[in-house]
């Protein structure tokens with residue numbers, strides 16, 4: 194029973210750990226052209242203008258910021274980027290290049306790149322896309338809030354204390370194997386404990402069935418009909434005689 198629970202835990206942890214921050218290979222609503230968009234790599238490597246290049250996110254990705262970011266996202270971004278950030282919003286169909294699958298790309302892109310792209314949009318080379326500029330419509334705090342939010346898409350929520358900065362989410366994904374290892378260790382320990390308990394119970398059962406004194410054995414054998422009355426009396430006499438000696 195316990196082993197089964199442990200196995201269920203193991204399976205749950207492995208699946209969450211494997212899906213963390215990664216777009217699922219199948220079953221995701223990403224069309225085949227998205228994520229494989231040949232221009233995407235180029236856009237990701239576009240030079241970031243100097244006024245953005247050294248920016249880092251000053252807004253901690255706490256629950257308040259994520260909530261504000263979610264509202265901004267649902268109101269302004271989901272039509273193109275999709276409710277869950279897979280680039281599959283209702284307005285996405287006719288766009289070329291198609292809206293980025295932010296749930297997949299945002300966690301691996303730097304604060305500077307995201308803030309630049311969000312502020313200035315994509316209606317100029319090398320992007321030449323329908324991505325609007327948000328500089329005029331969203332103040333700086335709002336832009337960082339929505340960046341915190343799109344970073345949290347595709348992960349199963351944010352780790353507490355994660356600021357949502359590029360560095361720390363990189364760290365999180367690098368730490369994942371150690372995390373799994375830690376849980377494996379816990380599971381192994383639990384299984385070992387269960388085995389030890391089963392062994393101990395088994396042992397105490399056999400020791401409880403100690404044969405008892407020769408006289409009780411004799412009585413039992415007699416009660417079970419293994420020996421008749423004469424044999425019993427005879428053996429009993431000899432036993433008591435031994436004890437008297």
Ligand code: HEC
Nearest residue numbers: 236269270273290291292293298310315320322323324339
């Ligand atoms: C009219 C559709 C549209 C809307 C609305 C829109 N985007 Fe985009 N966005 C795009 C397209 C198309 C791209 C991909 C091409 C590009 O990188 O310019 C893109 C790219 C991006 C990128 C770059 C991601 C990458 O992987 O390079 C970010 C970040 C982004 N959008 C954030 C947002 C946010 C946040 C909002 C809402 C405030 C938003 N977008 C609203 C169409 C849209």
